[in-house]
Amino acid sequence: QRLPVLRDLGLECERFGGRSFLIRSVPSGVGQEQLAGHLPELAEIASEDSADWEDHLLIGLACRSALRRGRVLGIDEQRTL
Template identity: 35%
Template sequence: LERFGPRAVAVRETPALLGQADIEGLVRDIADGLAEWDSAAALGDSLDAIIARMACHGSVRSGRVLRVDEMNALLREMERTPHSGQCIHGRPTYVELKKSDIERLFGRTR
């Protein structure tokens, strides 16, 4: 980030870790948080929040179409990642369905 006037910043580059993240939204979220920090303890908590925001903004969002190789890479990474069953906000990242659940969803139960 670089200063780009009295009330603006320029984003020159972003970490590869963020991928196709919503950088504008992330920077706005961080700026909003900066305005609220008033102590070192709050800053430490807020740094954790920034990391969580970066993870969220860098995530695969609803409606994004993934290629098969991207899906497989994501699943392999989830297998290696502790606590990958939920996002930083506590929402599930996947659900496990039994074969009988899928059959019921498609009206194939006997």
């Protein structure tokens, strides 16, 4: 099962019926908003029939949650960093 691996990465998911999953939480942090918008892509990566799926998912998480150049951070975001 991949759900324990996803949980270890901060993606809390559970089966919702058929091939559907309910996503309860995503990793916290500054890039959380960007990451939430890419959940369908990340789900596709997580369902890959590949031995490297976990590496691909880690790369996807890192790229999609990265701070964009020039983005102004609020005080709370600065403290989180």
